[in-house]
Amino acid sequence: MLRAIVSLLKTLNSETEPGQISLALxxxxxxxxxxxxxxxxxxVFLLVxxxxxxxxxxxxxxxxxxxxxxxxxxxxxxxxxxVLTSSGLEGxxxxxxxxxxxxxxxxxxxxxxxxxxFSLVLFAPLYFIANKIIMQxxxxxxxWVQKTRIMQAFKATKxxxxxxxxxxxxxxx
Amino acid sequence: xxxxxxxxxxxxxxxLLFVIVxxxxxxxxxxxxxxxxxxxxxxxxxVELADADLSxxxxxxxxxxxxxxxxxxxxxxxxxxxxVALSLEGAKLLRRKVIFKEMxxxxxxxxxxxxxxxxxxxxxxxxxxxxxxxxxxxxxWPSFKIPDVKEILQKEKxxxxxxxxxxxGDLQTEKEKWQSRLAQLPDxxxxxxxxxxxxxxxxxxxxxxxxxxGGAREVLTLQKELSRDLDxxxxxxxxxxxxxxxxxxxxxxxxxxxxxxxxxxxEKYSPSPEGLANASRLFFGKKVGNWTETFLNWYKKLGxxxxxxxxxxxxxEVVKPTRGKGVDVRFKEQEAYxxxxxxxxxxxxxxxxGLVKGQVRNIxxxxxxxxxxxxxxxxxxxxxxxxxxxxxxxxxxxxPFSAKDTANILIRGxxxxxxxxxxxxxxxxxxxxxxxDLEARVTIAGETLKANSLIxxxxxxxxxxxxxxxxxLMKALFSVISDIKAFDLKSEISGTIQxxxxxxxxxxxxxxxxxxxxxxxxxxxxxxxxxxxxxxxKVGGSMADLETTIGGLGxxxxxxxxxxxxxxxxxxxxxxxxxxxMKLPL
Numbered sequence: 098m099l100r101a102i103v104s105l106l107k108t109l110n111s112e113t114e115p116g117q118i119s120l121a122l123x124x125x126x127x128x129x130x131x132x133x134x135x136x137x138x139x140x141v142f143l144l145v146x147x148x149x150x151x152x153x154x155x156x157x158x159x160x161x162x163x164x165x166x167x168x169x170x171x172x173x174x175x176x177x178x179x180v181l182t183s184s185g186l187e188g189x190x191x192x193x194x195x196x197x198x199x200x201x202x203x204x205x206x207x208x209x210x211x212x213x214x215f216s217l218v219l220f221a222p223l224y225f226i227a228n229k230i231i232m233q234x235x236x237x238x239x240x241w242v243q244k245t246r247i248m249q250a251f252k253a254t255k256x257x258x259x260x261x262x263x264x265x266x267x268x269x270x
Numbered sequence: 271x272x273x274x275x276x277x278x279x280x281x282x283x284x285x286l287l288f289v290i291v292x293x294x295x296x297x298x299x300x301x302x303x304x305x306x307x308x309x310x311x312x313x314x315x316x317v318e319l320a321d322a323d324l325s326x327x328x329x330x331x332x333x334x335x336x337x338x339x340x341x342x343x344x345x346x347x348x349x350x351x352x353x354v355a356l357s358l359e360g361a362k363l364l365r366r367k368v369i370f371k372e373m374x375x376x377x378x379x380x381x382x383x384x385x386x387x388x389x390x391x392x393x394x395x396x397x398x399x400x401x402x403x404x405x406x407x408x409x410x411w412p413s414f415k416i417p418d419v420k421e422i423l424q425k426e427k428x429x430x431x432x433x434x435x436x437x438x439g440d441l442q443t444e445k446e447k448w449q450s451r452l453a454q455l456p457d458x459x460x461x462x463x464x465x466x467x468x469x470x471x472x473x474x475x476x477x478x479x480x481x482x483x484g485g486a487r488e489v490l491t492l493q494k495e496l497s498r499d500l501d502x503x504x505x506x507x508x509x510x511x512x513x514x515x516x517x518x519x520x521x522x523x524x525x526x527x528x529x530x531x532x533x534x535x536x537e538k539y540s541p542s543p544e545g546l547a548n549a550s551r552l553f554f555g556k557k558v559g560n561w562t563e564t565f566l567n568w569y570k571k572l573g574x575x576x577x578x579x580x581x582x583x584x585x586x587e588v589v590k591p592t593r594g595k596g597v598d599v600r601f602k603e604q605e606a607y608x609x610x611x612x613x614x615x616x617x618x619x620x621x622x623x624g625l626v627k628g629q630v631r632n633i634x635x636x637x638x639x640x641x642x643x644x645x646x647x648x649x650x651x652x653x654x655x656x657x658x659x660x661x662x663x664x665x666x667x668x669x670p671f672s673a674k675d676t677a678n679i680l681i682r683g684x685x686x687x688x689x690x691x692x693x694x695x696x697x698x699x700x701x702x703x704x705x706x707d708l709e710a711r712v713t714i715a716g717e718t719l720k721a722n723s724l725i726x727x728x729x730x731x732x733x734x735x736x737x738x739x740x741x742x743l744m745k746a747l748f749s750v751i752s753d754i755k756a757f758d759l760k761s762e763i764s765g766t767i768q769x770x771x772x773x774x775x776x777x778x779x780x781x782x783x784x785x786x787x788x789x790x791x792x793x794x795x796x797x798x799x800x801x802x803x804x805x806x807x808k809v810g811g812s813m814a815d816l817e818t819t820i821g822g823l824g825x826x827x828x829x830x831x832x833x834x835x836x837x838x839x840x841x842x843x844x845x846x847x848x849x850x851x852m853k854l855p856l
Contacts, residue, residue: 114272132595142285146278174596181599182586194601200365207588208596 113151115235119227121145121154123220129162130169130212136202137213169215170208177211298322301331313348313571315341316388329363331356331370339388340381342567347384349619352377356612367607373615373633380621417539419800426535428805430527434812437524441819444513448826455506456499461833464496464840472843493844500837507830514827517820524816528809532802539801540794549783550759550776553691553699558761559772562721566767569675569714576644576675577667578635608636617648624653628661637667657683663712674715679723681708686727699751703731712763719770721763728756750785754778 124145128138145155166173181190193199203209242248251257302322309317320335333354340348353376359369471489581588581597588597589609612633619626628648634640643666650659663677689701710723732751757778765771 117273139286143279143282146282146285147274147276148278149273149275170595177596178588178599187601190599191601195604197364203366203598205599205601206591206596207599211596 115228115231116224117149118151118154118231119224120148121150121152122158122227123224124150125155125158126162126219126223127213127216129159129164130166130173130216132203132209132212133163135209135213136198166212169212173211173215174207175211176214177207177209180214181205181207181210297324305333305336309338310390312575313338313341314390315339315344315348316390329358329360331358337382337384337388339384341389342564344387344389345384347379347382347388348568349378349380350382351375351379362607365607366609368610369607370612371614373612375615375617378617378619380619417541417797419797419804422535422539422801423804423808426538428528428531428808429534430524430531430805430809431812433524433527434809434816437520438812438816438819440520441517441816441823444517445819445822445826448510448513448823451506452826452829455503455830456833456837458833458836460499461836461840464492464499464837464844467492468840468844489844493841496837496841496844500834500841503830503834503837507827507834510823510827510830514820514823517823521816521820525813528802528805531805532798535801536794536798540797541790549779551774553778554759554761554776555772555774558774562763562770562772565712566719569767572665575633575635576637576665577670577673606639608634608639610634610636611640619648621653623650623656625651626653626659627651638670641668643668655685656681659684672716674713676714677710677712679708679710679712681706684708691732698734699732700735701727701730701732703729705729714767717766717768719763719765719767721761723761725759725761726756727758730755730757746789747782747786750782754781757781 124141127141131138144150145152180186190205193204204213298321301324302319305319305322306317316337316339318335318337318339319333321333323332323334324330325332331354333356334352336351336354337347338349340346353374355372355374355376356370357372359367359371362369467488471485471492578589587600589600591598613631615630615633617626617628617630626648628646630644630646632640632642632644634644637643643664645662645664647660647662649661650656653659658681660680661677663675665675667673667675684706686701686704686706690698691701692699704727707726707728708723710721712719712721714720732754734748734751757776759774759776759778761775762773763770764773
């Protein structure tokens with residue numbers, strides 16, 4: 098866990114594309130919010146591994162969103178139930194219900210449907226907001242932190258030297 | 271291609287393979303755990319499985335060593351199955367439908383002992399069944415021994431004695447009251463003084479008009495005083511008369527009380543053949559009650575298997591998923607199938623008499639979707655001690671609002687041996703041997719329970735284990751019992767599955783009742799005589815005391831009467847003397 102946090106900090110502080118970090122966060126939101134053993138998550142895992150997104154961010158995001166999901170389950174249930182019982186969409190859901198693949202996806206479960214829709218709606222906004230925050234962080238916070246006396250003092254310590262050497266040896270930035 | 275990492279694809283495939291291999295390795299353990307936990311939750315007692323094996327080719331599930339503990343007797347398995355083989359429909363499984371085409375249960379045994387307790391720590395919330403057992407236990411065999419009268423009177427309070435004590439107290443108070451009142455009333459001395467005055471007035475000679483007028487005034491004053499005193503005496507006499515009437519009425523009631531005590535105690539303790547009018551209930555009531563209760567307890571446990579809780583939300587049917595959270599919303603299917611279905615189950619149950627084989631069709635909690643009820647039929651195969659056994663019926667929940675479950679039981683030539691009909695210490699009766707034919711039909715429509723059964727017992731041999739140690743009455747009874755060669759037993763259960771009423775009748779009832787009627791009557795007469803004698807002994811003395819006390823009050827009445835007569839006499843004389851005194855010498 099600590100290693101993942103350090104890794105995330107290093108990533109944030111590195112030259113990694115903000116989009117790679119934000120996308121990892123968005124994917125982790127889908128997997129974290131929806132039940133893990135859902136069919137759509139197989140596709141998400143494939144995308145996470147094939148697309149060059151940051152894995153440390155994905156793992157941390159997954160832990161964070163899974164925890165939040167427990168609190169949001171009643172909301173997911175209400176959203177899912179409302180959508181699934183909407184008379185306007187009945188035809189669509191009936192067609193889906195008769196498709197083997199979608200039955201396997203368990204789309205007719207109120208929590209699966211509610212959490213999936215919830216994360217899908219938040220996907221794009223989260224991507225852009227996270228991008229913006231990372232860029233702002235790198236521009237202002239990181240520069241400010243580097244200049245603080247504490248950081249200057251820390252950089253002067255042997256511990257920092259050891260950490261930096263170790264990071265370089267591990268191929269860190 | 272900055273955004274693509276192809277090695278990720280390889281990682282994904284490797285991970286996927288890893289998951290598949292892990293699934294193959296652990297699926298059996300997972301299935302075993304799921305069956306055990308779900309079963310335990312359903313039965314509310316331990317459900318254990320020795321092994322589970324999920325096979326892919328052919329798709330099926332094999333379970334071995336299934337043990338289901340009896341929640342009411344945790345050291346016993348309600349049933350155990352050596353091997354269960356289930357064949358799955360793969361195509362339906364992809365649509366999340368668990369459809370077993372066939373299930374075979376081999377080596378089913380009932381009520382087998384367990385090595386460890388099958389109880390679970392969870393508090394069981396048993397649905398209270400208003401059992402008939404308690405009322406059966408309250409029913410006791412009639413006692414044919416003449417009860418000891420002295421023992422009875424030691425534990426029973428005689429109401430007549432209580433009445434006598436209370437009446438005696440009241441009488442004493444009355445007596446004291448009247449004695450004190452009598453003392454306050456004008457007595458013979460006072461009346462004697464009046465007499466003296468009258469004599470004096472009569473003999474006295476008045477001189478002149480003044481003397482005559484003075485004498486007349488004296489006479490008038492005397493008459494007034496005498497009249498007032500007489501009024502006091504007569505009022506008291508009248509009140510005493512009224513009190514005496516009421517006291518005599520109470521005395522009459524007190525005199526009747528011993529008879530009432532006799533009637534009450536006779537009714538309670540006198541030997542009577544009436545108890546035998548319910549012999550069938552005494553013989554079989556508890557057994558039939560226990561069978562009914564066991565049957566109903568298991569029937570209630572079948573509830574979730576027969577019908578799943580379905581709700582309607584926003585006009586759509588929703589069901590709680592078997593695993594996971596939220597609800598599953600159902601939509602119209604092109605080919606409607608229940609989520610879980612065992613199309614046919616072949617059962618072979620090993621009972622002490624041999625093997626019972628049969629089939630159960632359409633096991634599903636979604637009968638409304640399947641459109642067919644659960645049907646079952648089992649029959650005995652070459653049973654020892656049972657000529658034929660057949661049980662069939664249906665559990666119809668196709669329309670959950672008019673659910674109807676039926677069971678038909680037909681047993682022919684069942685050899686009964688050494689069945690305790692009565693474990694009563696005074697009247698132990700054993701059905702040593704008989705051949706029974708049973709026909710029963712049970713219907714449960716919603717909550718309403720209705721069951722009828724007829725058992726015909728032939729070649730009957732009944733008796734008692736200790737025939738020497740009995741009195742003449744019981745000997746007569748046992749003689750009749752040993753002569754009985756056949757009898758029938760009819761039972762009728764009606765009510766709800768929570769609160770039902772059990773009625774039992776048999777031609778045995780009248781046979782037993784008639785057999786002991788004469789002897790019991792003679793014993794009752796003897797008992798009555800003894801009881802009356804002892805009651806009279808206890809009450810007789812007190813009753814005589816009461817009579818004496820009332821007599822004492824009577825003497826007060828006589829005294830009052832005497833005073834009243836004397837007063838009247840004086841009053842008459844005073845008038846005569848008065849008129850003489852008023853006679854003017856003109």
